[in-house]
Amino acid sequence: MKKRLYQITTALLCFVGSNVSAQVKPYLAVVRTSGQTVKGLLYQASADSICVKTEESTVFLCPDNIKTIKIKEISKNSKYRKYLNYDPYNDRLLKVSKKMKPVRKWGEQDPTIEEELSGRIITEFYNAALNGLASSVRIMNGSSEFLEVNFDKKTYGKELNTLVNYSIVKQMKPDITGSTQQSLAKGD
Secondary structure (H helix, E strand, C coil): CHHHHHHHHHHHHHHHHHHHHHHCCCEEEEEEECCCEEEEEEEEECCCCEEEECCCCEEEECHHHEEEEEEEECCCCCCCCCCCCCCCCCHHHEEECCCCCEEECCCCCCCCHHHHHHHHHHHHHHHHHHHHHHHHHHHHCCCEEEEECCCCHHHHHHCHHHHHHHCHHHHHHHHHHHHHHHHHHHCC
């Protein structure tokens, strides 16, 4: 009985853990100070400092040293779209002759296999190039929040709730402490 209870509890905690990690959305923070610009994930924000995790290290910055903070949403996926379409057999290009045979409207012949393949390959090449360009523009111009602190602790304090909501630590805490403990207390 104890072994079965242990297995159920472990499975439940793994399920809750996987749901918590799936709900955390990291945000990119670009913090400008008087001498440098720090780019990284917004990890934590408090009244005393802001914590940004860069590729090399973790940086803590005091509100008195911060000029501006820009928070960007990191978008991972962008859907493939067809900008150009190649369809030589489109019904709008065909008409029926007096002998009741489908013919091209402008007296054109049907494309050969080489012409059709080259048309499809070129169309897909241009679609891939346009999708690559569009996805990079979507990444650069994703939704963002701009906070102007101007080295003032009071202004930073007014924007603190916004910063805290974007931080990773805040996104992890409510799900772990709130809903999990309540569901375990109810016996779920």
